[in-house]
Amino acid sequence: MKAARFDYVRPGDVADALAVLGQAEGAKLLAGGQSLGPMLNLRLVRPALLVDVSRLEALQHLEDTGSTWRIGAGVTHARLEDARGRLPGGEMLCEVASAIAYRSVRNRGTIGGSLAHADPAADWPLALAALGASVNLRGSTRRSMLVARFIEGAFTTALAANEIIETIDVPKLSRAGRYGFYKFCRKTGEFAEASAAAVFDPQAGAARVFLGSLRGVPQPLAALAQQVAQHGESAVSTQAISEALAQSVGDLDAVEHAMAAAAVTRALGQVFAP
Numbered sequence: 464m465k466a467a468r469f470d471y472v473r474p475g476d477v478a479d480a481l482a483v484l485g486q487a488e489g490a491k492l493l494a495g496g497q498s499l500g501p502m503l504n505l506r507l508v509r510p511a512l513l514v515d516v517s518r519l520e521a522l523q524h525l526e527d528t529g530s531t532w533r534i535g536a537g538v539t540h541a542r543l544e545d546a547r548g549r550l551p552g553g554e555m556l557c558e559v560a561s562a563i564a565y566r567s568v569r570n571r572g573t574i575g576g577s578l579a580h581a582d583p584a585a586d587w588p589l590a591l592a593a594l595g596a597s598v599n600l601r602g603s604t605r606r607s608m609l610v611a612r613f614i615e616g617a618f619t620t621a622l623a624a625n626e627i628i629e630t631i632d633v634p635k636l637s638r639a640g641r642y643g644f645y646k647f648c649r650k651t652g653e654f655a656e657a658s659a660a661a662v663f664d665p666q667a668g669a670a671r672v673f674l675g676s677l678r679g680v681p682q683p684l685a686a687l688a689q690q691v692a693q694h695g696e697s698a699v700s701t702q703a704i705s706e707a708l709a710q711s712v713g714d715l716d717a718v719e720h721a722m723a724a725a726a727v728t729r730a731l732g733q734v735f736a737p
Contacts, residue, residue: 466503473515477627480516481602485625487512492627494522494537497564497572498580522575522629530635532556536575536628544569552635555642555662559590562644565652575628578610583617584654589675590644592683593660596633602626617679640664643733645726646676657722659730663691674712674727677719682712684727696735704728 474480484490489511493499496517502508516522522537525546532553534543543550543560550556563569563586577587578598591598592611599607602625610631613621622628636642642662646655658675670692672684687707690698704727708720715723 464504464506467506467509469503469510470512471515472512473518477516477519477521477601477629480514480519480627481625483512483514484627485603487514490514490624492516492579494576494579495539495572496576497568498576498582516627517573524630528632531632532635534574534631534633536578536630537573538575540564540569540572540574540577541566543574552637552640553633555590555594555636555644556633558642559586559644562586562646568652574631578613578631579620579622579628581614581616581618581620582654583679584656584658584676586644586646586655586658586675588614589658589660589673589681591631591633592681593642593644593662593671593673594633595662595669595671596631598628599630599632600626601629605629607632611673611681611683614680619679636662636664637666639666641734643730645729645733647722647726657719657726659723659726661688661691661727661730661734663695663734665695668692672707672727672731674708674723677715677723678712684708684711686710687727691731691734699731699735701728704731 491510493513493515494517522535524535526533540560540563543556547557577585596610597607598610598613644660646658655676661672663670670688672688674682684707704724
C-alpha cells in the first residue's frame with residue numbers, strides 16, 4: 464500500500480517546528496521514520512501534515528552535563544551504539560542501542576522517536592525508565608518529567624500536540640553501578656515478547672527493576688528493587704521475583720508470568736554477574 468496524501472514541511476529550527484505544530488491541525492512529527500513510515504504506508508495513521516525534524520541541529524547533541532548524559536531527541540540508535548567506550552556512566556545506553564532491530568534501522572531510528580511512539584515492546588521506554596531518565600519537552604513553555612511517567616499507555620504519552628521532545632537526561636551510574644537488560648524475541652531484530660531492565664548502584668544505594676513488553680507501560684517492580692537496593696544479590700530469588708510480579712502485574716496469565724519471571728531473572732543475573 465501507499466500512504467494517504469499529506470503535506471510536508473522541513474522547518475529550519477525547533478522554534479519553526481513548534482510554530483507549524485501550533486498552527487496546523489493533524490500535523491505529525493517525522494524523525495527517523497522507522498515506525499511512522501510503515502504506519503503511513505499501511506494507512507494506520509493519516510496525518511494532514513508531516514513536520515520533518517530529522518535534520519534539526521538542536522536535536523542532535525550528545526552532552527555530558529556532569530551528573531547526566533543529555534541526549535538530543537534526534538540522536539540515532541547507531542550513534543549511541545558507536546559511542547561504546549566513550550559514555551562513562553552511560554554504558555547501558557550503548558548496550559541497549561546495539562540490540563535494537565537491525566543496523567539499517569539503527570542508522571535512522573531515533574531515541575526521541577522511540578519514546579514518542581511508545582510501542583510497549585520497544586527497548587528505550589523500558590531501559591530509560593530503569594535508568595531513571597527524564598524527558599525534556601518544549602512547547603510554549605518547557606517542562607520535564609520522568610520517562611516512567613511520560614509513557615501513559617500503549618502508543619500513548621504525555622506529549623501534547625503542540626510539543627516536541629527536545630532532549631533526554633540520563634543519570635550516570637557510578638563506577639560501582641551495574642545494569643542488566645534482557646528481552647525474549649522470536650528472532651534477532653524483532654520486537655520483544657517479554658523484556659526486563661534492572662539497574663543497581665550500590666554507591667548511591669539505589670536500584671530499579673522494570674518489566675516491559677507485556678503491558679502498555681514499563682511496569683516497576685518497586686518492592687523487589689527496594690530489596691535489591693538494601694541487600695544486593697541476596698535479595699534475588701525465584702520466590703522474590705514471583706512475588707514481585709504478583710504484586711505489580713498480578714493479571715499475567717501462566718505463560719506471561721513464566722516469560723516475565725525469566726526476563727527479570729536474566730536481567731538481574733546480568734546485574735550480579737561476576
